[in-house]
Amino acid sequence: MLSLDVTLAYPNFTLAIRETIPASGLTALFGRSGSGKSTLLRVIAGLDPRATGRIAWNDTVWQDGPQFTPPHKRGLGYVFQDTRLFPHLTVAKNLAYADTRARGLPGPSLGDIITALDLAPLLSRYPSTLSGGEQSRAAIGRAMLTRPEMLLMDEPFAALDAARKAEILPYLERLRDQIGTPILYVSHNMAEVARLATNLMLIDAGRITHHGPIEALLSDPNVAPALGLREAGSVIEAILTRHEDDGLSQLATSAGALLLPHVNAALGSRIRIRILAQDVMLSRSRPTGLSALNILPATVTDLRTGDGPGALVQLQIGTDRILARITRRSATALDLRAGVDCFAILKSVSVAQGNIGAMPPRAL
Amino acid sequence: MTLPDLGPLWLTLHLAAITTGLLLLLGTPLAWWLAQTKSRAKPIIEALTALPLVLPPTVLGFYLLVLFSPNSTFGAFWVQVTGETLTFSFTGLVIASMLYSLPFTVQPLQSAFESIGPKPLEAAAMLRASPFDRFATVAAPMAKRGFLTATVLSFTHTLGEFGVVLMVGGNIPGKTKVISIAIYEHVETINYADAHVLSAILLVFSFVTLLLVYSLNRQFPTGGRP
Structure with a gap:
């Protein structure tokens, strides 16, 4: 060191x-x-x-x-x-x-x-x-x-x-x-x-x-402002499990399967995905009839409201934590607090290729 | 037409070659130091180095004559160590020429080293190169145009030396009678034919040398790709 x-x-x-x-x-x-x-x-x-x-x-x-x-x-x-x-x-x-x-x-x-x-x-x-x-x-x-x-x-x-x-x-x-x-x-x-x-x-x-x-x-909502809110977003680990016929790739995460635009890697590769806080939507009930393909059950673990109209919500999905950036008004309307269960919604196409990288080997 | 005595020409070339060689040996570390140092002594050393540019050669020659004289401490010491006097000797001439041509070696080298800047040397340091290694493998090759300019300017400048030689060396055939002195003597004795030949040789030689340098510099514009 x-x-x-x-x-x-x-x-x-x-x-x-x-x-x-x-x-x-x-x-x-x-x-x-x-x-x-x-x-x-x-x-x-x-x-x-x-x-x-x-x-x-x-x-x-x-x-x-x-x-x-x-x-x-x-x-x-x-x-x-x-x-x-x-x-x-x-x-x-x-x-x-x-x-x-x-x-x-x-x-x-x-x-x-x-x-x-x-x-x-x-x-x-x-x-x-x-x-x-x-x-x-x-x-x-x-x-x-x-x-x-x-x-x-x-x-x-x-x-x-x-x-x-x-x-x-x-x-x-x-x-x-x-x-x-x-x-x-x-x-x-x-x-x-x-x-x-x-x-x-x-x-x-x-x-x-x-x-x-x-x-x-x-994934710490208190650190995010230091990084710039527009850039706020967490990284999670995934394994590439399948390439679909329609150009999507399926990945296994700790929270369940994710569908993303074609990931250029070998099946079975460990991959790191960056999910921007502004690309995550929240719903208290499982939404139906929605175009977004990825709907993951989540639990709110932390919430940070600043002076502006926005709020950062930290969510537990599987063993990972991600951030969602929503309005303070929505946070109040949905009654989001630590411990509340909800669903995190992620549009497949919102994850850009540049936000998908190889996963480093686990630290010993 | 018969050629004049070419002895002074060979002596001059000999003197210029030795002077240039020694100047590169001693001037390179001086130029490197001047390019790197943040010492307060830098302007003093720079002014001293540039002095021969502005000083009349006779003034430089006069002081050297006084210094070389066996009556001075330095002159006496030299006689004691070597058994010869420095005045009116080839060795004395070499020392005088070195001082006379010093700025023509140091200034092109210093500016070449300065234009490299610290960046490539820092890069070399981060590749485990010691300070001498950095100089030899990065600074010197990158300053090769500076070395070429310094060599040619020092050499051609020494060729044309007159005032200092006259003061320190006198006019001893085979020892201190260089080409410019020989030309002067031919003119004094109204032997214009021989003066013409020697002058023409010096003129053509200097022109061809400079032409060569400028062509080479054109060929390697960045000092990068051959």
């Missing part, structure tokens, strides 16, 4: 972080622009030596008072937002740059990385001839070949359009699940975070406001 107790003061901004980041899975560091996400990553890497305090990786202390381990001796991988591939080297030589300096360390082989990220067709090319997505893949591969203790990623896909991003996210899921290097991932894109993260850390004005497993934080 990574133990942080660091402070970095600028004239108008102070970063003050005291957290422990697990040495497994993908921890997303989510916050607005200027909240200190990238600064924290640079401090962890030792690229901003003005930071004071203590940083330790398991039993190795990297920084404590006068002691300071320089960046090249911390054994971290870093994927920069602007990729920073060396322009004077081909992709093959960019990869070899990392590979030769990490000889003998345990981790993925050059061949593993080339396969996992599909880099073979790019090897002889120079970075300036690659598309944005190809550059990102090469940069991730290069960082992985340093056989890092932990991989730091600073909004690696911020410059990519939605289509390119959709192409590259499965590669990152593969990296997270097959190679198992812990990842600290900076992002201000909630859809990306909800799809990839196992652990979520929210940062605001240089401080961590929430930190915990992604399922718990995303």
Whole structure:
């Protein structure tokens, strides 16, 4: 695990972080622009030596008072937002740059990385001839070949359009699940975070406001406002059980079967679905004659009303918890309170492909 | 037409080659330091380095003559260690040329290093490269145009050196009589034919060298793809 107790003061901004980041899975560091996400990553890497305090990786202390381990001796991988591939080297030589300096360390082989990220067709090319997505893949591969203790990623896909991003996210899921290097991932894109993260850390004005497993934080109505209400939504696990003839796919969840637009994965795959709070409707009785295909029995576990006309309802469906965003007026009319049974209604087509991702292996 | 004595030409090329080689060796770390440092001494060092650009060569030559003289502490020390004087010697000429051409090595290199910026070096650090490794494998190759410019400018500038040589080296055939001194002597003795030949050689050589550099720079516009 990574133990942080660091402070970095600028004239108008102070970063003050005291957290422990697990040495497994993908921890997303989510916050607005200027909240200190990238600064924290640079401090962890030792690229901003003005930071004071203590940083330790398991039993190795990297920084404590006068002691300071320089960046090249911390054994971290870093994927920069602007990729920073060396322009004077081909992709093959960019990869070899990392590979030769990490000889003998345990981790993925050059061949593993080339396969996992599909880099073979790019090897002889120079970075300036690659598309944005190809550059990102090469940069991730290069960082992985340093056989890092932990991989730091600073909004690696911020410059990519939605289509390119959709192409590259499965590669990152593969990296997270097959190679198992812990990842600290900076992002201000909630859809990306909800799809990839196992652990979520929210940062605001240089401080961590929430930190915990992604399922718990995303289904907590008290955390949702910090994420942006329009983005509020929880993630649940499902298993792909059947592809229907009409283009739908059936998934098994803890609450029962769900029908979603065709999910491009092998039958039996464990899948993560993000359900946006605004896409969930509630009914006190089982509705009939409704076009929505997914009607799941639920129990209200929490309700949060703010100053506005909206309310966030936390629901227990099976062993999962999801959020529904409805009006305060409806919440009153339906008499929704903790303990009340109801039905959650989800339109099949409301779950976009981008909100369906591979499920990370369960933490040990 | 008979060719004039080409001894001064070979001596000049020899001097320029040695000077350029030594300058690259010593100027590179200096330029690297200047490009990286946040030290308050930086403007002082930069001003000192640029001094030969604006100083009349005779002034530089005069001070070097005083410094090299066996009567000075440095000059006496040199005589004690090597048994030779620095004034009117080839070694003295090399040292003088190095000072004279220093800005032509340091400035192109410094600006090349500065234009790389910290980003590629940070990237290299995160790939486990030590500071020297980062310099050798990232900064130096990315600054190759700077090295080319520094080499050519230092070399051609040393070729044309006159004032400093006259002050420090004098006019000893095979030792300190370089091409510009030889041309001057030919003109003094109204031997315009030989002055023409040597001048033309220097002119053509300098032009061809510069042409080569500018063509190469055009060919590698980004320093990226061959």
